Amino acid sequence: MAGLVVVLVILVIAGLIAAGRSIRVVQQYEKGIIYRFGKVRPEVVEPGLTLMRPVGDRMQKVNMQIVAMAVPAQEGITRDNVSVRVDAVVYFRVVDPIKATVNVQDYQFAILQQSQTSLRSIIGQSEMDQLLAERETVNRELRRIIDEPTEGPWGIRVERVEIKDVSLPEGMKRSMSRQAEAERERRARIITADGEYQASKRLAAAAAVMARDPAALQLRLLQTVVEVAGEKNSTLVMPVPVELLRFFEKMTPGSAAPAVASSGADEESSDLGDDEVAAAEAAITHTPAPELTSTDVSPVPQVEAAAETIPGLPLGNGAATTAARSDAS
Structure with missing residues (x-):
């Protein structure tokens, strides 16, 4: 009986060992390859519980993860x-x-x-x-x-x-850094030049508007004065108003004459400036200036009369010619 018990125990142990060698667990991220007496079986073991021969079979697991x-x-x-x-x-x-x-x-x-x-x-x-x-x-x-x-x-x-x-x-x-710096500087210069170009166009447009309306220029001057005064400066420079300069320009006799001449030139193309000469002579002698027209007499007789009224004036070629013309008439 003792020998039979020993045999049974040996068989049980052998069965457990065989069962342990026959049962394999393959994980979900794995696949198994069975070598049977050194030869690979074409069937790949899928994840899960797998049974194989306890003698002659050997399993190798392969990780299928990335x-x-x-x-x-x-x-x-x-x-x-x-x-x-x-x-x-x-x-x-x-x-x-x-x-x-x-x-x-x-x-x-x-x-x-x-x-x-x-x-x-x-x-x-x-x-x-x-x-x-x-x-x-x-x-x-x-x-x-x-x-x-x-x-x-x-x-x-x-x-x-x-x-x-x-x-x-x-x-x-270092070379790439210098290249990048030069590229950034080039872009900055282009942007600055573009901004100056756009600003100059805006300034030109603003100057055109102010030239058409002098009141706008005066308002801009007052605004500039307010801005300068707000900076708490000890000295404030006041420019001469443009309207004041224009007022003095209108009141100056020499400056008013070209305006008259220009207006006369527009009306009559044959005006030679006799009105301006007469006005200048009248201003010198403090006598009213005569109005000259295209039908007025030539001023030569006036020169003759002035010469005759002055005693002891010698008659030159011009005076003789004038006297001859008066005798002929």
């Missing part, structure tokens, strides 16, 4: 001969667990090496401006280069590639 792997910074020379240092992040996942475990020994290490070589290649094919400004284009090209040799033979799909940082030499950074 893996984010950092690519170490790689140094290279761009197409425009600029030394840069670029690092990236690769997001990949297993799409075929059998290929990922059979065709490649360590698929994560293989992806890392492929990413480093592809990153150096993309640095040499791109320009510095593309690495800095066209990140999306560079990321798509880098993903295509890495994914091409990995998805088919290895069963690894590269979902996304992102360039994290692009390190430039200090000399290149």
Whole structure:
């Protein structure tokens, strides 16, 4: 009886061990591959409770989640001969667990090496401006280069590639800073010039309005005086009003004559300025100026009469000619 009990105990223990080796639990983010006597079974074990043979079968679980792997910074020379240092992040996942475990020994290490070589290649094919400004284009090209040799033979799909940082030499950074500063200065000058141009147009329009209406110019003068007085200055300069200057201009005899002459020139094109000469002579002799018309007698007889009234005046050629003309008449 004791021997039978020992045998039963051994059988129970063997059964438990066999059951433990036959029952496997596959997580939701995993898939299992069964090796039966060293040969891979074509069926992939889905997540859940799985039974397999206790003898001859071995299960290997493969993680199907997306893996984010950092690519170490790689140094290279761009197409425009600029030394840069670029690092990236690769997001990949297993799409075929059998290929990922059979065709490649360590698929994560293989992806890392492929990413480093592809990153150096993309640095040499791109320009510095593309690495800095066209990140999306560079990321798509880098993903295509890495994914091409990995998805088919290895069963690894590269979902996304992102360039994290692009390190430039200090000399290149200073050159780019000077270029950016010059560009900002150019834009500032253009904006300033545009503002001055628009302000000059507004000032020209305001000057035209004030020239048509002198009261507007006077109001502007008063407003300027109020603004200057509000600043608590000890000295206030009062400019001469324009209307006062125009008043003196009208009262000046020499300035009124050209206005009369201009008006007369508009009315009669044959006016030679006799009215202005007569007005000047009348102002000198304090006698009223005679009104001259086109039918008035020539002033030559007046010169003769003035000569005859002065005793002892010798008669010259002009006087003789005048006397001869009077005798002839």
